[in-house]
Amino acid sequence: MINVFIGYDPREAVAFSVLSHSIHAQATQPVSITPLMLSQLKGIYKRERHPLQSTDFSFSRFLTPYLSNYSGWSLFLDCDMLVLHDIAKLWAMRDSRYAVMVVKHTHIPREEIKFLDAPQTKYEKKNWSSVMLFNNEKCKALTTDYVNSASGLELHQFKWLEDDSLIGEIPHCWNHLVGYDEPDPDASLVHYTIGGPYFNEFKNCEHSDAWNRALDTMLQVEQRSAPSNNGKVVNSLRMQRCSVGY
Template sequence: MTMSNGSNGSTENKPFRIFVGYDPREDLAYQVCRHSITKRSSIPVSITPIVQSDLRKAGLYWRERNPLESTEFSFTRFLTPHLSNYQGWAMFVDCDFLYLADIKQLVDLIDDRYAIMCVQHDYTPKETTKMDGAVQTVYPRKNWSSMVLYNCGHPKNKALDPETVNTQTGAFLHRFQWLEDEEIGSVPFVWNFLEGHNCVVEGDPSTKPKAVHYTRGGPWFDAWKDCEFADLWLGEMDEYVKEKNKKEAGIAN
């Protein structure tokens, strides 16, 4: 695959970089998300979990945990351009996603004019809690930061250095306040299809999810075993577990 390397104008044949938010409580969600991407991808991808403990050991993250942070990657996600050496394009995505389409279709939407691209939801959650009882906060541009294509080479994204990510407010980061509105590109909502909020319109294939986001809580939590699209996630999990067991049996032999 030949990709533009953002604002530096060069091209390179490298796997598309994907950083997935990781929380030890949701390891299975991460594994299934990863499996769903790699299984369907027609292009090479490099998938890296953003693990807070590793970033702390590396001296890249030292922020104190806020009680309102529902996951360990609430803020570490914004280190994506830094972890990409401020070069090329990369994607951050929460671990509670299930990909149902080829990631190449998303990569093909990349436009070098923008500093970032994301689904620009107009979303106010009805629930007061999510996942395993975490507080459901409400703020402008809610869920925009849950899946972001970063033009890591864009000059404006150099603002996302470790110092900024560790000291700036949640509002500054999650609302993309280091950018002007016109520097934020839009992606169709089906790439961040919010379970329980977005709807499939019968007879309209453009509303069919390409990536389901279990933002309220996914089937890996007992309280959300019966959420919408739970059957798709559980089917993907079964496939992942079977492949994992097969590999482990092969190594043992």
């Protein structure tokens, strides 16, 4: 079983749904997807929201090893993504020498503000934590107490590891930064880090056509599989898309 945890923010609910669908649609192995919803982490996640925190899952992502009982491997993904290839190919890259595996971006944001008027922050290892393959047993430093109290830089710069030699590298195509990286029509996972096609101002961004195809396919499947509810699920998702300015 491929265990996937996806950051969840109610303002990007449609992004979460499309990402989840894109994973299942491409996968050749069974996949279990868990949304990291703060409403389901009461008593576990106790941090107050930080002024620089752009999403609900900015820090809760680091609870993934704890929620996996520090056993086996787990994959964390931001919700503002789309998977275009078989997630089993990424899963097969697990290497027991490492505690965590990431795409090692050299990412220096140009803008000061990103989607939903959230402040953009600049720091070393920016976006490394947006796709993380966790070797959970080697991530026991990520206790609930530590995740609730450590600074953002300590978490996102992997200060909870003994040293950077425990950070493995996965190919760049598995975290392609739309709007920063050179266009890549063959990307395996695209990351709408500035803002996705579900926001009106980014509706024509790179890979927006792929995201819209995934949305349309998902809605068609929902319509066919749940006729008894008179399309309520489909209409709800369409309303979510409209509510964020599509």
